[in-house]
Amino acid sequence: MNVVRGKLLPPVLAIVFAALLCSIALLVSGGNPASALTAMVAQVGEGTTAVDIVNSASVYYLAGLAVAIGFQMNLFNIGVEGQYRVGAVVAAIVGGAISLPAGLHAAVIIVVAALAGAAYAAIPAILKVTRGVNEVIATIMLNAIAAGVVAFLISQDAFGVLRGNNIGTAEIAETGWVPGISFGSNGTVFGLVLLAAAVGVGYWVMMNRSRFGFELRASGESATAASAGGVNAKRMVLVAMLLSGAMAGLVTMPELLGRDHTYLITSPTGYGFTGIAVALLGRNHPGGVALGALLWAFLDKSALALDNVGVPKEIVTIMQGTIVLSVVVAYEIVRRLELAAEQRRVGRQNSGNGGAPGQPAGASAGGV
Amino acid sequence: MRRRMRGLVVTAVALTSALSLASCARDTGTQNNGAGNTGNKTGCTLAPKPPAASTTASSSAQDEQVDGSKLKVGLAYDIGGRGDASFNDAAAAGLDMAISKLGVSKDNTKELTASPQESEDAKQTRLRQLASEGYSPIITVGFAYSDALKAVAPQFPDTKFAIVDATVDGAPNVTPLIFAEEQGSFLAGVAAAYKSKSCHIGFVGGVETPLIKKFEAGYIQGAKAAAPDIKIESKYLTPAGDNSGFQDPPKGNVVAKGEIDAGADVLYHASGASGKGVFEAAKTANALAIGVDSDQYNQATVADFKDVIMTSMIKRVDVAVYDYVKAVAKGDVSTLPKVFDLKSDGVGYSTSGGKVDDIKDVLDGYKGQIVDGKITVKDTPGN
Incomplete structure (x- = not known):
């Protein structure tokens, strides 16, 4: 009951609120909210949309987890955007250049992607650990640099191959492809959706069943308390950042090995920022992030259906923004309400026991 | 310290205004000379002029009546869509021309636009939506659609597609509209x-x-x-x-x-x-x-x-789109130029x-x- 109220109510309220707000926006601009919402829901059953939602969600999920791992210890890795693009390009270049037996080829590409992403994340990590540079500033800057690095790497001066008016990395040989799960005319689910799921499970195990996960969360709750408890803060920053970068490197792997087989100058950007939104929606919980990723993908695909029925597709962007904002606000409200309830409860207990008023429960439990 | 700063600022201001005055003066000085002179101090040393062109008038007299009223024309724009004051808009102008000149019914047209940062499957879905609703021809604006067409065009062999700025190999129902x-x-x-x-x-x-x-x-x-x-x-x-x-x-x-x-x-x-x-x-x-x-x-x-x-x-994307729709209405797209260049008036310069x-x-x-x-x-x- 309490769990339902604390965890599920805020996002549901946020979605309803966003839908209402968008309906008002549609009414003001002369659109029909009912037909828009119908089109959004109906699209899921049409053509390849359902499969596309799952495919995109796997990409957003990896990006969301990459962000979430930093969020867990209050480390704001805004650089997932740059890390995933560097990882994707380096992996695509390596994958296009080598020839290995099927299976191994794909595995090597995936490992390279993770390493490249981690290597790019190592820069802000080292800067923070050795020089105290704020990771937010460093990663934002490195995003801009990554755009230049990526453009250079896929230019014809470096590793790019001209394809009509487009440039991309050399195509990865078929041994490096990961076969999907075909649903006939309804599309093909990327094989690496399973990778995303596995990363999610791994994330959960690490966070909840490993010492590292405990230390990570402890650092997030209170850095000073964690270091007093023997957690090496610098090591935590470094490892969390590298793990985040490695996950970021994996972001495009489902698309790269399942469909595109090359990284083009027209390849989409912005997954890193989507990851931030998805991590916020999912409150850094692997299950929550998965739902957030699915919701985000559903809304993204809705843009197509709305455009097709003549509703301005920008309404989707409004909806996404509203949802993130209202989820954050809703969680904060619920948190404060629960805090107040907790305080009342403790206050009642304390007055009953005659304990010192204002003394938080268990404050002395871990005392020296 | 502060006074020195102020002094610096004053000097800087004075310098810039003097400089801009000087440049103004220089501009007015050269205004009278006019261009196109050789060896003068203003302007380039020009290479010898090319011989005058023999014929430049393009023959657009063969504007025979073509009936496009049965066509359902779909347009898939790149990011920006209609109203971007650039090549999407030019394609839109071509569609408008087809509506007014070829009798294409406005109700039988559909224009869809790409979102920024969308992935490949969105482009494919957009084209499938149009094709499965019976639109033919479907004109895709921008080379970003080439991979999507490669995937979708073979699934709809009876639908006619065109793509601006790219060629798609191995898809006979895709007409490239490329420019020099x-x-x-x-x-x-x-x-x-x-x-x-x-x-x-x-x-x-x-x-x-x-x-x-x-x-x-x-x-x-x-x-x-x-x-x-x-x-x-x-x-x-x-x-x-x-x-x-x-x-x-x-x-x-x-x-x-x-x-x-x-x-x-x-x-x-x-x-x-x-x-x-x-x-x-x-x-x-x-x-x-x-x-x-x-x-x-x-x-x-x-x-x-x-x-x-x-x-x-x-760059006459509008003409290319219009010519393509017209060619489809006539049932023969092979008459279109392989490349819209100076020769076919697909590119040129304006004199307005x-x-x-x-x-x-x-x-x-x-x-x-x-x-x-x-x-x-x-x-x-x-x-």
């Missing part, structure tokens, strides 16, 4: 060389892609053909992959200003909506500018700067504003040489 941007840009380069007083011109590209490099390559080659000693500034707003360079007028302004400060006094932009900033910079510095894609002298969005737009390199009227014979002369194959324009820059 470098040829039109060559003429822009010639015009710039003739109109530059400092013999120093500039190019501002939106995003550093192979497509925009074609504009740059033709421009440079044309300028050097007209004036071998000319100095050329060339800059791009964003690297490949970052499409914001096509939608960033402030950045266009700064880069253009940089080129003007380096000495350039005629700027050619191929940067979509960022061109507004380039025009603004040219107007502020009393320089000239060359528009791109459509006749920008007559474009409402940049109307404030029309007096600096001496000509525009026209009358600023290039005095060198029209030169431009048409070079045009004739390109059409006759005496000059081959490269499509990649490089020395």
Whole structure:
């Protein structure tokens, strides 16, 4: 009951609120909210949309987890955007250049992607650990640099191959492809959706069943308390950042090995920022992030259906923004309400026991 | 300390105003001389003019009646869509022309637009939506659709597709609508060389892609053909992959200003909506500018700067779209030009504003040489 109220109510309220707000926006601009919402829901059953939602969600999920791992210890890795693009390009270049037996080829590409992403994340990590540079500033800057690095790497001066008016990395040989799960005319689910799921499970195990996960969360709750408890803060920053970068490197792997087989100058950007939104929606919980990723993908695909029925597709962007904002606000409200309830409860207990008023429960439990 | 600061500021202000006064004076001094003179202090040492072109009038007399009322025309735009004041808008104009001239019913058209940063499956879904609703022909605007077409076109063999700016191999129902941007840009380069007083011109590209490099390559080659000693500034707003360079007028302004400060006094932009900033910079510095894609002298969005737009390199996406729809209505797309170039009037230059009227014979002369194959324009820059 309490769990339902604390965890599920805020996002549901946020979605309803966003839908209402968008309906008002549609009414003001002369659109029909009912037909828009119908089109959004109906699209899921049409053509390849359902499969596309799952495919995109796997990409957003990896990006969301990459962000979430930093969020867990209050480390704001805004650089997932740059890390995933560097990882994707380096992996695509390596994958296009080598020839290995099927299976191994794909595995090597995936490992390279993770390493490249981690290597790019190592820069802000080292800067923070050795020089105290704020990771937010460093990663934002490195995003801009990554755009230049990526453009250079896929230019014809470096590793790019001209394809009509487009440039991309050399195509990865078929041994490096990961076969999907075909649903006939309804599309093909990327094989690496399973990778995303596995990363999610791994994330959960690490966070909840490993010492590292405990230390990570402890650092997030209170850095000073964690270091007093023997957690090496610098090591935590470094490892969390590298793990985040490695996950970021994996972001495009489902698309790269399942469909595109090359990284083009027209390849989409912005997954890193989507990851931030998805991590916020999912409150850094692997299950929550998965739902957030699915919701985000559903809304993204809705843009197509709305455009097709003549509703301005920008309404989707409004909806996404509203949802993130209202989820954050809703969680904060619920948190404060629960805090107040907790305080009342403790206050009642304390007055009953005659304990010192204002003394938080268990404050002395871990005392020296 | 503070006084010294103030002194510095005063000196700086005084210096800049003196400098700007000086430059004003210089500008008024050269205004009287006019362009097109050889060996003068102002302007370039020009190469000999090409022989006058024999025939330039294009024959568009065979405008026979074609009935397109049965067609269901779908358009899939790239990011920006109708109203982007660039190539999407040009495609939209072609569709409008088909509606008014070929009797295509407006209810039988559908226009869909790409979202920024969408992934490949979104493009495929968009095309499948159109095709499964019975639209044929379906015109995709922009080379970003080539991979999506490669996947979707074979699934709808009876649907006719066209793609602007790309060719799709192995799909017989896809008609490429490609342009020789470098040829039109060559003429822009010639015009710039003739109109530059400092013999120093500039190019501002939106995003550093192979497509925009074609504009740059033709421009440079044309300028050097007209004036071998000319100095050329060339800059791009964003690297490949970052499409914001096509939608960033402030950045266009700064880069253009940089080129003007380096000495350039005629700027050619191929940067979509960022061109507004380039025009603004040219107007502020009393320089000239060359528009791109459509006749920008007559474009409402940049109307404030029309007096600096001496000509525009026209890429007739509208004509290509219209001709394609017409060819589909006639049932024969093989009559379309393989490449929309100077010869087929798929690219060209505009004369609105009358600023290039005095060198029209030169431009048409070079045009004739390109059409006759005496000059081959490269499509990649490089020395």
